[in-house]
Amino acid sequence: MITKTITIYSKVVSKRMPLPSSIIIGVALLVVVSISIINGVPSAAALEQIHASHDVSAPVDRVWNIISNLGNDTTWNQANTLKIIQKTGNEIQADTTVGPFNAKSHEITILHPTKQSMVTNITEGPITGSRIVTLSPLSGNKTKIDASWSVDMSGVPFFGRSFAKDGFTKATEAALNKIAQAVGK
Numbered sequence: 001m002i003t004k005t006i007t008i009y010s011k012v013v014s015k016r017m018p019l020p021s022s023i024i025i026g027v028a029l030l031v032v033v034s035i036s037i038i039n040g041v042p043s044a045a046a047l048e049q050i051h052a053s054h055d056v057s058a059p060v061d062r063v064w065n066i067i068s069n070l071g072n073d074t075t076w077n078q079a080n081t082l083k084i085i086q087k088t089g090n091e092i093q094a095d096t097t098v099g100p101f102n103a104k105s106h107e108i109t110i111l112h113p114t115k116q117s118m119v120t121n122i123t124e125g126p127i128t129g130s131r132i133v134t135l136s137p138l139s140g141n142k143t144k145i146d147a148s149w150s151v152d153m154s155g156v157p158f159f160g161r162s163f164a165k166d167g168f169t170k171a172t173e174a175a176l177n178k179i180a181q182a183v184g185k
Contacts (some may be wrong), residue, residue, distance in 0.1 A: 050149035054176035058183035132185035
């Protein structure tokens, strides 16, 4: 007796459903943000801009003497403590503690006496970036003080960034008020 075996092959066809473009874009965005956070590379959009100005009743030279004397008075400088570790010409490097939790930070300040401005670069700490303070003479022996920050707050948890920015703004305004009080003495 002969037995006949018939094998039937079935072909399984899978159909791939295209992923919605919003999912693809979302995953790509998540990857880019994760990489930039890991690498610590702030994008231009991630930098917070803070600006404050104040007019004071004192000549530019008098205001300059106060703001450029970093070693003696840190009350206007927004640092809790400031320890100058190196001073070379118009460049001052300092270790500081800042903020409500006394976070350690490092800053490099360049004084431009002829331009009556100073640039402070915060290179270490939970918040990095730069601050430019510029003095402009006004009529009546007055001076306008402009303070502009460009800061990277990626070291601050996302939920605390708005508080940190608000704190920076208030501290900057308070610092300008302290300068105004100091020149009034």
